[in-house]
Amino acid sequence: MDKRLVPQRIGSLILSLFIVWHAVGITVVGPLNKGSARDKLITAYGPYLNLLHLNDEWPFYAPNPFLGSIMSYKAVDRSGQTKTYPLTQAHHKLDHAYFRYTNFYVYLFSAPNYAQQRGYDKSVARFLCAQHQGSVREISFVLQKQKRFTPRDYKAGYRPTDPPFLDTHIFGPFPC
Amino acid sequence: MTGIDKIVHAWHTIWFQDKNTLPLEVLRLGLGFLLFFNYVMLSPQDVLILYSNDGLFSRDVVPEIQYLVSFSVFGLLDHPWQVLVFHYVFVLLCFCFFVGWQTSWVKWLVLLGHLSYFNRNELLFYGVDSVMVALLVPLCIAPVGNALSVDRIRQVAKHKIAYGLDQRPALLNSYRGFAGQRLIQLQMAVIYYSSGVSKLRGETWLQGDAPWIAITNNETAFFPLGMFAHQYWMIQLMAYGTILIEIAYPFFIWQHKTRPYVLASALFLHVSIAVLLGMYYFATVMVFGHLAFMRREWYQAAGQWWKRKVSRMEIIYDGACGFCKNSMALFLAFDGLNQIQTRNYRSDPSPLVPQEDLEHALYTVVENKPPLAGFDAYRYVVLRTPGTWWFAPLYYIPIFSRLIGRAVYRWIADHRQQLSAGLFRSRKQTSKLS
Numbered sequence: 001m002d003k004r005l006v007p008q009r010i011g012s013l014i015l016s017l018f019i020v021w022h023a024v025g026i027t028v029v030g031p032l033n034k035g036s037a038r039d040k041l042i043t044a045y046g047p048y049l050n051l052l053h054l055n056d057e058w059p060f061y062a063p064n065p066f067l068g069s070i071m072s073y074k075a076v077d078r079s080g081q082t083k084t085y086p087l088t089q090a091h092h093k094l095d096h097a098y099f100r101y102t103n104f105y106v107y108l109f110s111a112p113n114y115a116q117q118r119g120y121d122k123s124v125a126r127f128l129c130a131q132h133q134g135s136v137r138e139i140s141f142v143l144q145k146q147k148r149f150t151p152r153d154y155k156a157g158y159r160p161t162d163p164p165f166l167d168t169h170i171f172g173p174f175p176c
Numbered sequence: 177m178t179g180i181d182k183i184v185h186a187w188h189t190i191w192f193q194d195k196n197t198l199p200l201e202v203l204r205l206g207l208g209f210l211l212f213f214n215y216v217m218l219s220p221q222d223v224l225i226l227y228s229n230d231g232l233f234s235r236d237v238v239p240e241i242q243y244l245v246s247f248s249v250f251g252l253l254d255h256p257w258q259v260l261v262f263h264y265v266f267v268l269l270c271f272c273f274f275v276g277w278q279t280s281w282v283k284w285l286v287l288l289g290h291l292s293y294f295n296r297n298e299l300l301f302y303g304v305d306s307v308m309v310a311l312l313v314p315l316c317i318a319p320v321g322n323a324l325s326v327d328r329i330r331q332v333a334k335h336k337i338a339y340g341l342d343q344r345p346a347l348l349n350s351y352r353g354f355a356g357q358r359l360i361q362l363q364m365a366v367i368y369y370s371s372g373v374s375k376l377r378g379e380t381w382l383q384g385d386a387p388w389i390a391i392t393n394n395e396t397a398f399f400p401l402g403m404f405a406h407q408y409w410m411i412q413l414m415a416y417g418t419i420l421i422e423i424a425y426p427f428f429i430w431q432h433k434t435r436p437y438v439l440a441s442a443l444f445l446h447v448s449i450a451v452l453l454g455m456y457y458f459a460t461v462m463v464f465g466h467l468a469f470m471r472r473e474w475y476q477a478a479g480q481w482w483k484r485k486v487s488r489m490e491i492i493y494d495g496a497c498g499f500c501k502n503s504m505a506l507f508l509a510f511d512g513l514n515q516i517q518t519r520n521y522r523s524d525p526s527p528l529v530p531q532e533d534l535e536h537a538l539y540t541v542v543e544n545k546p547p548l549a550g551f552d553a554y555r556y557v558v559l560r561t562p563g564t565w566w567f568a569p570l571y572y573i574p575i576f577s578r579l580i581g582r583a584v585y586r587w588i589a590d591h592r593q594q595l596s597a598g599l600f601r602s603r604k605q606t607s608k609l610s
Contacts, residue, residue, distance in 0.1 A: 012192060015355055018317070019191055026310070026363055031370040051245050052313055053294060053306050058370040060303055063378030065386050068393035093398065093454055096217035100226060100300045102395045107299040119237045120299070127225075127232050149392045151405040160392040160401075 021048075030054045067146040070161065071105040073128055075136045076173070084142065085128075109143050109171055125174035132176070140172030190358065197353035199470050201276070201323040203360065204283075204315055206464035207308065208274030211286065214457060215293075216267045220260055226300055228259040233297050241295050248295040249288075266293075276325020283320060287312045304458040310363050311465055318356025322348040329509040336505035341518045360468040365426035367465075368442070372422030381419060384412030391452055398454035414448070421445050429469055442466050479513045486515060486560045491553065492529055492539045495520030498596040500538070507554075510563035537589050551578065551585040 029045040032038045049055040071087040087105045091098045108115055108124060115121045121141070128139055144166040149158070158165065177185070218226070225231040227250055235241070241248035253259050266289040272282045290308060294301055321327040335345045375381040380389055388411045391399055404411050421441045428434040443463060450459035494500045508516060519526055521534045529539045529547050540553035548556050555571040555578075558564040571577050588595070 012351070015317075015352060016187065016191070019355060019359065022313070022359060023362060026359075027366050031366055047245050051291075053291070053309050054313075056303075056306050056310075057374060058303070058306075058367045059374040060371045061386060061390055062371060062374035062381065064380045065389040066393065067389065068395045068397070070394055088395065096214070096457070097219070097222045097226075099302065099395075099455070099457075100218075100222075103302050104226075104232065104297070104299045106395065120233065123234050123237045124232050126234070127230075130230075146392070146394060148389070151388065151408050154401055154405040160397065161394050 025049055026054055031057050033057055066106075067148065068160070069106045069146065070144040070166070071108070072142045072144075073139050074142055075128075075132060075139045077132075077136050080137075087141075109141065109169070112171065121171060122174060125172065125176075129174070129176035134176075136176050138173040138175045140170050140174070143169045143171065145169065191355045192351040193354045194349045194351050195354050195472060196347040196349050197318065197320060197322050197357075198324075198347065198472055198475055199468060200315065200318050200320050200353055200357050200360075201325065202467055202470065202475075203311065203464055204276065204279070204320045205274065205324050206467065207311055207315070207461065208270060208276075208286075210457065210461055210464070211290065211308065212267065212270040212274050215263070215270055218263070220263075223260060223263045224256050227263070227293065227296050228256050229254065230256060233299075238296065238298075246295045248292040250292055250296040276321045276327050279321025279325060279327055280319070283312070283316050287316055302458075304455075304461050307367065307458075307461055307465065310367070311360055311461075314356040314359035314363070317359070318353045319348065319350050320353070320356075322350075322353075324512070328512075329506070332509035333506045336508060337502060341501070341505060341508060344514065357468055360465065361429075364465045364468060365429060368422045368425035372419055372425070375419050375422070381415055384415040387411050387414040387418070387452075396453040396455065399452045418445060435469060435471075439466055439469055482562065483513055483515055487543045487545075488517065489515060489557055489560065490517045490519055490541045491557070492519045492521050492526050492534060492541065494534070494538070494592070495522045497592045499592050500596075504538075507564075511561050512563045513561070515561055516557065537585070550589060551581040554585075555581070 024041065025045050025048060029038055029041045030049050046055075070089060072084050072089070073087060074082050074084050076082050088102045091101050108120060112121075125139055125141075129136055144161075145168075146160060147165045147167060149160045149165050153165070229235045235251065238248075238251075240246040241251035249262060250259065253262055266286075269282055269285050269289060272278060273286045287309070290305075290312065294305055294309070332344055336343055375386070378386065380386040388404065388408075391397060391404065392401060421438075425438055425442060429438045443466065446459040446462050446466075450456040491504070493504050504518065508518065521529075521531065525531060526534070526539070526541065528541050533539070533549065537550035538553055540548045540556050542548075542556070547553075551571075558568040558571050571581065
């Protein structure tokens, strides 16, 4: 074999091994959430896929799209008066950060136990309290989850965020 | 040919073809711009709220960011000013990746930086960010920055100065680039297939209601509902059409005949997502992902079509002036389609422009049009050369461009000998020092 070709061959071999590794990761281990092949490979692949966030089933709007949510918080001030402030609706929809904030607040309580266990709820409450610079005694999060809304409802004159189509959940209070 | 040889040959055909990196460069340009746009659009206040220790998530709720698998540079930053400095350095790196400056190492920093944002606050991220990482990884493996980039412009300009203005180094052919492109193609096929199959598990997709739920979701409701409430068949068509496109994609994208139709369908799907749900950032990232399937011949055909549409242009310059030659080499480096011919009037006089006129200005000669001088010569060319489109608007600001541009050009043309002398003096000093 021509000696000049050796580095090229070694390069091809290393790249081939990486291709096999990466291709199996993105086609089998990442997108499949269960299955014997995945179970066998996940131990080896876990760190790699987690590092690159490729451990993903890519379920865009699946298996069913989420019904929306509206998140706000109630702040009780030192005199005992309560005022509500928007969170998911605090940004204009064309603001580029809109989806970041909406995502954040919607996911915050999508799994309340997880948020509580991680301390996410307290951290956000602490931040919101700080925004009021000591004038607020406690805050509570108000999560309004949308209910299923049909074309018939629309034709009857309702809109998706009208009160009959919202389920309200309160998280807190969190002392400031 | 033995069995092993056949397997090796097939493997090489699938992954290691020695072709240019043009489709990857288009992807780099698009994803680089989108990353830059995504991060530069965050206000300093947003950055501090979303990523600093005094923001929504204090560092103690994300202890994992100090470990390698979930590492984030934000874990090392204590003060708000440090977070802002990191953010704007990263924005700059995204810009460098977009324009292709020092791409060979900048791409790795962009990947690391993007992961740092990702890991700092897991609730901020959604599908588009994972897609971005999935596309960036193969781009890091591949040798990008060799076309449609500042790196390429510098390389071409140097080559032209060294070997002559009509010379141009060939585009890089790379088997590593081809492998990177294939990995991106595979990734896009997997994303589509997985997404399509997971929809089959949802009753709202099977009943054809899912797009209605998506557009009535308060977070993504961007489009008036009235039309769809009264014409519900459009919603059902969207539901079944989406599943069909997503599941068909990995099977029909590879074939020569069906690829254009599959790509057009996917493009239509993402334009619909952008319009109906306002997810223009997600839609654009996905569209660029699909561009990994663009054939090199399609880009070449588009280039040839443009060259045919625009008449041949000839720039006549002063070859005795070093400054003119160098600036011409730099300008021509932007002409990736090789549309511009050059003529040094000192050695090759033009039959169309008198010598005494050429002493005062550079000229552009186009078939069936009077020759254009100086600023107007450049003004004509920049609009017809795709590589210079990004600075073409400067030449077309009404009144202002001509007023300032002509004066600046005249000053440079009158002082070109002094500029050349200065250029050579500084070169000599640099070479002495080195």
